[in-house]
Amino acid sequence: MDIKITQTNNPKAKPNEDDNLLFGTIFTDHMFIMDYDIDKGWHDARVIPYQPLSLDPATMVFHYGQEMFEGLKAYKTKDGRTLLFRPNKNAQRTNKTNKRLCIPEIEEEVFIDAIKTVIKQDEDWIPTKPGTSLYVRPFIIATDPFLGVRPSRTYKFMIILSPVGAYYPEGLNPVKIWVEDEYVRAVRGGLGEAKAGANYVASLKSQVEAKKEGYSQVLWLDGIERKYIEEVGAMNIFFKIGGKVITPALVGSILPGVTRDSVLTLCKEWNIPVEERKISIKEIYQEYLNGTLEEVFGTGTAAVISPVGELRWGDHIMNINNGEIGQLSHKLYDVITGIQLGEIEDKYNWTNEVK
């Protein structure tokens, strides 16, 4: 693909090695942008200085939310290479999301080439301190200036880059999670398995209420019976019960996470029995009472592995592993970040070098 590059004349000051890189607050010097219209398809791919957009107030994305996004990370290895982690999975998921949201698809190669080209421009922005990386945020918005409800005929695909530390202020320390049994995030047949901004709007109200109670995230139950565990919104969820690892099956309302898939692959390699199935909150509580709920952890690109130290379901407070990080959570974090950083053998060909 031909990508035109315009470099900035005003490079910004980069964060210092010791700065706390609060997730999603700092952006690099350049961005990628490409347009779509019905006649030309995706066209005019370019890397430009990071800048605000100018859009007509009638632009469809502002009114009906036809928008998708992705998230992946780039890492700097000790020998100076830049590695992406499974970008093909994000490209494939983009197209599944696009189909659901009536957004035109983007070829996998074009998607990955765009990411690599913009990262190449801002390679110096990749932080190297342990626990940091360059978060890559591809996204697409509907841009027709039109107030009728139908799919837009024009779009913009953009990629912005942000040097980040841990997603949660807790870092690898266990987070406290609120089990939501009033509001729901998604239902089967809805948008739950798509990476649509709309899913995250749906989560805000209960996240705000959970925060007031001192919980950092919300664990969603299924939208119909409000019994079965789905996901956390910014993460998929795993339970280690009596030596087995259990995660909710992808039933249509759960995001198919790249880290989720990586964890399942590693557990199978390590001969840990894994089950992808329906699991109710009642079952989790019963296992907790039995003393067999050994570990709970979330998985996500931004969060990587996030141990859960407490689950609150109504009046029941489940204190997990004494609020400490579990052995398996720790091992998964070390191995996944080790592969991402090129320090552990990449048996599955998960990393993809930016050259």
Ligand code: COI
């Ligand atoms: C990610 O992990 O990349 C996500 O998309 C979650 C996001 C809401 C921070």
